[in-house]
Amino acid sequence: MTKKTKENPKKQQVKEYTFFEDVFAVVIQIPKGRVTSYGAIANYLGTKMSARMVGWAMNASHSSLQNIPAQRVVNRNGMLTGKNHFATPKRMEELLKKDGVVIKNDTVVDFNNLFWNPAIEIGF
DNA sequence: CGTGTGACCGGCG
DNA sequence: ACGCCGGCCACAC
Numbered sequence: 509m510t511k512k513t514k515e516n517p518k519k520q521q522v523k524e525y526t527f528f529e530d531v532f533a534v535v536i537q538i539p540k541g542r543v544t545s546y547g548a549i550a551n552y553l554g555t556k557m558s559a560r561m562v563g564w565a566m567n568a569s570h571s572s573l574q575n576i577p578a579q580r581v582v583n584r585n586g587m588l589t590g591k592n593h594f595a596t597p598k599r600m601e602e603l604l605k606k607d608g609v610v611i612k613n614d615t616v617v618d619f620n621n622l623f624w625n626p627a628i629e630i631g632f
Numbered sequence: 633c634g635t636g637t638g639a640c641c642g643g644c645g
Numbered sequence: 646a647c648g649c650c651g652g653c654c655a656c657a658c
Contacts, residue, residue: 527654527655545640545641546639546640546641547640547641547642550640550641550653555653555654556641557640557641557642557652557653557654558640558641558652558653558654558655559640559641559653560637560638560639560640560641560652560653560654560655561638561640561653561654561655562639562640563638563639563640564638564639564654564655564656565639565655566639567638567639578639581639582639583639583640583641584640584641584642588639589639589640590639591639592639593639594639600639
């Protein structure tokens with residue numbers, strides 16, 4: 509991944525915003541059966557306050573040529589808030605179940621234990 | 633070019 | 646415990 513996102517004080521002509529690629533790169537690396545949160549990714553990218561941008565980036569994930577496991581990204585409560593943005597609302601839950609993640613009432617069971625922190629796992 | 637909005641988060645009453 | 650509000654950044658209108 510590119511790691512060039514944190515320094516951008518004056519929105520220079522850095523148009524090739526690597527934000528998407530960075531987010532995608534992180535999401536892709538989420539191990540099967542694990543989940544993470546928007547905030548964690550944002551934090552890893554250095555913009556922890558801008559967790560919204562991560563969500564926005566995910567919204568564009570369908571445009572990516574790669575297969576982005578967006579289902580493994582949930583909010584801080586472990587709730588599948590973005591399910592409505594999938595092909596069908598059930599798709600996200602289904603994919604997660606296929607990963608071995610148990611979903612109950614649109615929320616990841618044992619989310620705390622399945623949580624995958626990129627800042628730690630990748631940064632190691 | 634101003635305003636509104638979002639798959640969020642943290643703080644405060 | 647619950648709900649509201651501000652902040653953040655990029656994009657659509």
